[in-house]
Every structure is written in structure tokens, then in C-alpha cells.
Amino acid sequence: MARKREGLSERHRKIMEYLAVFIDDAGYSPSIREIGDAINVKSTSLVDYYLNQLEEKEYISREGRISRSIRILKPIESSNKKLQEKLKATARTVSAAIDNLVTIPLSGRIVASAPIPVPSSDFGYFDPESGVEIARSLLPAREKINELFALEVQGDSMIDAMVNDGDIIIMRPAQQANNGEMVAVWLSDKDETTLKYFYKEKDRIRLQPANPTMSPIFLENSQELRIMGKVVMVIRQYKNELH
């Protein structure tokens, strides 16, 4: 183990990182034994020893004899970006950190038999009750989040897109698409909405189902389809009763 009088050792950093992750995650701080397990230290006294040092240097503070009372006073620097955010978020108790969460308006249901209810473009305040909350880290890096909207799938008609009744799909409005993108399209001749991979070939358009065992649809006339948007994400929740 590196010996350093100045600054923080590797152990100190690991503790700080663990504290940040744990507190950010759980909402309360870990016990000494939990810290020990996390950083691979066998004795509680040694953890206490390090914690005292961190307290000395004012990276953390804690109340004597009170369990789980560790607070982070200042963040350490980290090369890991996501971790860095957590460190900061945990350190300053106030404000922000909310941009980690993105709320996407749930603007209706999507059925095979009807066009997509694209959200009214005027887009003012929407009821957060009917929103889907997503961690920004799950979205493509520079997705324009304020354009996104969510739809709940109704019916079994999109199983060839591997999408089930009750699933939530998150999409971005679009009138055209690039090859290989998953799009929601309205097929005017069939009168239905469907989700397919989009491919423009020489003189036709191929719509490929997500399910690899199923066959594509070919369209010679681009009038026959209208692209409604690009699919960004699909979420399926299983509400198993607990325990």
C-alpha cells in the first residue's frame, strides 16, 4: 500500500467513492462494517482509523456513537464522470442533481389500429403525474430530451416488434429516418401503426421487424408510409407483488 503523508491514499479515495455511491443510492450512510467490506478491510478499527483521518482533513463529518451519521463535506476529484457527479451531488445537500433525472411526458397510448397521438406541439406544462422518469445516463448522449415523448402500448399487435401490451415506448418525433433506425410508421394502405427497422434500398423501402424470425415488408411507393418518429427506448415493467 502506498505511503503518503500528503493528500489521500488509494484507500481514502475508495472510501470516499463508496460513501458517495452508497449515500446517493440508499439515502443514508453505510455502517463501519459495510465500509470495511466494500474496501476490503477486515477490522472495524482500521476503518475507524481511516474515517478519523478523513474527518481530520474535513472530507467528511460524523457524530460520535451515532450510527450511519457520516456526511460528505467536500467531494474528491475523480476521472470517472458519472462518479464525479455523484460525489458532487452528495456533497452539496442543496439544489441540482435533478438534471440526472429526465421526465418524459406520457402523451397517450399507441395502438396498431390508429395513428400515433403525437403530443401537441405547443407543449406547455404537463402533469408530472403522467410522466416517465428516466436517468439521463440511459439516453443517448445528446438526445434532445425536451422533444421526447412516451406512449403506452395497447394490445398485442406489436409482438413482431418485440413489444408487448403495456410496454412503454419512448420516441422522438421525426418525418424521415436513416437506415437501421427503429421507427414508428403509419402504413396508409393497411391502416395501421407499426414499429420497424427502417431501410431505404435502391427503389423500395424495407421495413424489418425486430424479431429476427419474421419477414420484412417492402414498399415501392413512399406514399404508402408515414414516419411518425424514431424509437429511443422500450421499457417493460413486471409488477410482481413484493416478497
Place this chain on the structure above:
Amino acid sequence: MARKREGLSERHRKIMEYLAVFIDDAGYSPSIREIGDAINVKSTSLVDYYLNQLEEKEYISREGRISRSIRILKPIESSNKKLQEKLKATARTVSAAIDNLVTIPLSGRIVASAPIPVPSSDFGYFDPESGVEIARSLLPAREKINELFALEVQGDSMIDAMVNDGDIIIMRPAQQANNGEMVAVWLSDKDETTLKYFYKEKDRIRLQPANPTMSPIFLENSQELRIMGKVVMVIRQYKNELH
């Protein structure tokens, strides 16, 4: 003391106020005895009793057997203006920044041809880089988040569960399941892992594919399957290159 009514009693309010002030002030939540002292209740059991009610109504959440693990989920309304500010501030901070976003360790890949890599010990330190961040609002109300783990699906073999290559499934370890729950099972005779709806019938077990067009599997001998966990959520990301 006021009888049972729809909303919260005076005691509930007092507890919520005390929690808000204490947490905002100290940075960690009070113990049951501290709460008892504050609201003039002599027995710890009665405090526990009220806390359970508040948990039931989802004003707070806490982890069993873990000290000082109370989190405020939503603020109450207060006639006291100054207090009201604090209540909101605390609730927003705690619930939005800390409680709303949970990080679930991504502990490997799931393939049809091999058993599930269930995470090693229940709580090791995990690299936040390899985690999936989920808004708590997307999870069942009381899901024990620290038990959850995520797996990335490899291969097309689970399309009958409406799960595609690259999808992320979030699950909770379990050895047994209730009827209607989506579980991950290891079929020893077929030597494969699969996702199915679980149904125990009189003298056999029925495993129903999520895809309603496909037929179930029946198992007379319970030795033939091993339940590895319950599926909580499935996430599919389409990384369309933007623009």
C-alpha cells in the same frame, strides 16, 4: 387523539415535520427513540406503529433493521409558512436527488446456454460505471433496490420472451415464485436459461412465454427447473445516431 380518518393524524404530521427538520439539520435521520421523545410518545413500539403507517402511505421509506434509514418521499402540507419551506426543501432534496435515482449493478450477461451469473455477495463495492440508473418511480413501490441486479441479454434466443439481443433485464434474486410472475429459470434437462411466466398447477408447473402466440412448457417434476430470480423490468435502448 383523533380517530382514524382518511389522511394523516396530528401525530403523523408531527413526525413528518420532525423528520424534515432533523434530516435537513443533521444530514441523517433520527432513531425511533429520538422520534418518540420529540413527539411525546413513550414507547418505541408506538413510534414504529406510526412509522409503518407512514410507510404504508408512502410518505417515507426505510430499510428493515437498519438504523436511521428513514427517507422522506413526499412532503406534507403545513400551515406554518416557514416550516412549509423547509418541508419542501428537505423532501425535494432527499427524494429527488437521493431517493429517486437508483443505480443497479450490471453484473454480467445472460445467455440461453448458461446459468445466470447471479451477483457474488449481496453487497460488494461495484463500479458505478457498470451500473444501470433507474428512476425509482419506475420500480414497484417497495422493491428492495439493493437486491436488484441487471443483466445484458446476449443472443436472440429469448425472443419468445419478447426479449432481444442487447436488452437489459433487471431482476431480483429468488428461489421460488408466485403464480403469474415473470421469472428466469434454469431448465436442467434442456441445459438452458429462459424467461417465462410461472404458474404452479395441481401436479405440474406451467411456464408460459410472454409472447401470446407461443405455447407453454409443462414440467411434472420440479427438479427439472431452478428459479434464479424474478424479472422486474426489461429495457431496450435504440442507439439511433442522431440527426
Place this chain on the structure above:
DNA sequence: AATATACACGAACAATTGTTCTGTGTCAAG
């Protein structure tokens, strides 16, 4: 070589803290 210092383990201990169980009184519905 002697010594100080930082790092490490483990066990024992005591305090804190959550849980459970028994009992009591009140009040409203039947």
C-alpha cells in the same frame, strides 16, 4: 541497531437501536 510511525487484524465490549410481545383502555358497531 534502535525506534518511531503508519498500517493492519481481531476480539471483546458497550451503547445504540429496531423488533416483538404482553397488557390496558377506549370507542363504535353489531
Place this chain on the structure above:
DNA sequence: CTTGACACAGAACAATTGTTCGTGTATATT
């Protein structure tokens, strides 16, 4: 009047958790 839900106290219990102390081992300093 009986019953049962609800509100409460108190005590005993068990688990969690912080603290302390004795011991050992490197490494560096003098």
C-alpha cells in the same frame, strides 16, 4: 353487552454498530 379495531405503554430481546485495546508487521528515520 360483546366484540373488535385502534391507540398506547412497557419491558425484554436481539441485532446492529461504534469504540477500545492488545498485538503484530512492515517501512523509514535516526
